[in-house]
Amino acid sequence: MKQRGVLCHPICDRKTPFVSKKMETRSKDYIIDAFFALLGEHDFYAIDITKISKKAGVSRATFYRIFQNKEEIIKAYFERSEIEFLGAHSALNPYSDPREFIYFCFEKLSKEKSNLLALYRQGLIHYLSEALNAGIEKDFADHQRGDKAAAYLYAGAVYNLEVYYLVNGATETPENLTKEFLRFLRYENN
Numbered sequence: 337m338k339q340r341g342v343l344c345h346p347i348c349d350r351k352t353p354f355v356s357k358k359m360e361t362r363s364k365d366y367i368i369d370a371f372f373a374l375l376g377e378h379d380f381y382a383i384d385i386t387k388i389s390k391k392a393g394v395s396r397a398t399f400y401r402i403f404q405n406k407e408e409i410i411k412a413y414f415e416r417s418e419i420e421f422l423g424a425h426s427a428l429n430p431y432s433d434p435r436e437f438i439y440f441c442f443e444k445l446s447k448e449k450s451n452l453l454a455l456y457r458q459g460l461i462h463y464l465s466e467a468l469n470a471g472i473e474k475d476f477a478d479h480q481r482g483d484k485a486a487a488y489l490y491a492g493a494v495y496n497l498e499v500y501y502l503v504n505g506a507t508e509t510p511e512n513l514t515k516e517f518l519r520f521l522r523y524e525n526n
Contacts, residue, residue: 364402364412366392371409375454380406410460414467417448434490438517442510445498449506456502465495493517 370392374383383406389399403409421444445452455461468491476484497517501508508516 360402363392363394363398365416366394367399367402368409368413368416371406372413372451372454375458376450380458380460407463410455410463411467413451414463414470417444418467418471420444435514435518438490438494439510439514441494442498442513442517445494446506446510446513449502452498453502453506456499461499461502464498465492468492468495490521493521 367388371383371388374387374391378387385396385399385406388406388409389396392399403412421440424440452461452464455463469488472484472487472491475487494517497513497520501513
């Protein structure tokens, strides 16, 4: 329902603005992207909600409707990244043969290099480990397949190799990272 250019809440017909899911998702993406742009230029603690909102082109009220704090932005970034990854590789079963899955993990992480470097430089890279572990928990809740302990081993190895990659200039290709990963784990079929 529309009244004088303001979307109204469809249930109670109040004149308070109603934000569609699409608009909220777009604002969320703007905030995430703005935060990471700022994180590459400023110290984490020097970035306040006003700076993020201004860079994202949203109001502070919009920011607080979507996020409670900056840490939630980092978590949302990894959730968005996971959705993109799974959408592109949903047919893969990481437990039958991990090689292809591991390659795609490193390929995705390579595409996210600038944001991961910003997190690393700010001492916030542990959020990557949390995201990998959350992905395992979600996968087991959804599919209950494979060996959960092995999945955590792989996630820890991916995390540590990614940190090593970031510390050493982030120059390795996803192919080389996958090769090293499999060599370290002594995976016999590589």
